[in-house]
Amino acid sequence: MTEHRASRPHSAGPRRPSGPGDHRDQRSGRAPRAGRPPSDPARQAAYEAIAAVNRDDAYANLVLSDILDGFGLHGRDAAFATELTYGTLRAIGTLDLIIAQAAGREVARIDPPARDALRLGAYQLLYTRVPSHAAVNQTVDLVRSVAPGASGFANAVMRTISETTLDAWLERVTPKYEDDPVGSLAVQHHHPQWIVRAFAEALGGDLEETARLLIEDNQPPAVHLCARPGRSDAVELADEVNGVPGAFSPYAVYLNGGAPRDLAAIRDGRAHVQDEGSQLVAAALLAAPVEGRDTKWLDLCAGPGGKTGLIGAIAAGRGAEVTAVEVAEHRARLVEQATEGMPVTVFPMDGRSVGRDPDLPEEAFDRVLVDAPCTGLGSLRRRPESRWRKQPADLPPLTRLQRELLVAALRAVRPGGVVAYVTCSPHMVETQVTVSEGARRSGVEVDFVDARPLLPPGMPGLGAGPTVQLWPHRHGTDAMFLAVLRRTS
């Protein structure tokens, strides 16, 4: 974000019934003093979104559009509010270190409303071209409306932050790279240390490449569409939506902007929104050679139906039938909607019930996809707050579930058939460790299939095989992991 406008006159305030948009002192119920309007609507909207995320565990991408509507923000104002929200949420770890130094106290000891307003203010000062005086004044006005007693404190903190450049602040709060490279990258590029460590491990310890990944993770991703085979074609779709055909997936179209839900192709089922990496791994399962029958396909973790939508469209053209399993009922319904008119039958059930449920018999399927529930560390670009919410403690229960689902998949596939194990996380514990442990515990014999030739020819950066790890900074996709296993007995 590079621009900023003057604050709006008081009368152009938001239409929300309460919150900072109600220009009243939240505690006293009094209107603010004449001549001291609250900060402008874009900043108030950003504050509301940040506060909802930190206070109510909301997801920014889900709450933001309602908040923007509530404040009557469109076009450039909405874009500014979005940039402030997402940028602040991504950078919270680093902003908090700087605020703590400037305030002389831990951020945990600052009242949440003042703390969130300061985060938003510090982000403007350090990471945007908003003039300092505007960032300071607007933040103090905002604090006055959300935490009236803290406006003097906020003023002092903001002024202290504004006296030092970003580089100088980073110098103060960042560990020296030579002493602590992971800690240093974490602060510079706004990721928790444990995630930086996990990425570095998955990248073979290459810290320069890890830095490139972290930088990419801070960029908002382009929206990718999947042109459903048999219903649409990527080149024609790109023309229709004024997009660009994808670099790798034959089904991918990169959107140049605009809301996908407004597109006729989405509404009439010719395309769906799907990261190109997800398209590639789903198509890879269907590109793996199998001998003999090839008509019974299983998607064991189908909700909300992105990959099932592509697999189902291909199944229609190849005379196959897809069984789609999803444990969460509301997500199973989304799979039904996503696969309307396709040869897909959806079962709202636990994928681990293979062999115990007549709809999921053992050795019955020719191809099986396990798109396992995971930490989602491969798609941090999409949810700015998610990196700070995830914890290493999330891993053990997830990896157990991943292993059990992979074991179920290996039992469901017939000898000679193939299983694709996919995660949207590059964490080695969720990828290599789960795959080797799952294969070992399944009690069936498997061979690893080299997944690289199952992806489009000429794709760079696929590593030494047989598994494949896609990366935002190498491929422009989410960091999808793919292992393909053939059952041999």
Ligand SMILES: C[S@@+](CC[C@H](N)C(=O)[O-])C[C@H]1O[C@@H](n2cnc3c(N)ncnc32)[C@H](O)[C@@H]1O
């Ligand atoms: C990574 S998401 C799948 C995304 C989906 N394949 C797509 O492309 O849209 C994992 C899904 O697995 C589901 N899930 C979790 N545990 C499951 C289980 N035991 N059996 C079946 N599905 C499960 C989750 O509810 C979630 O919808």
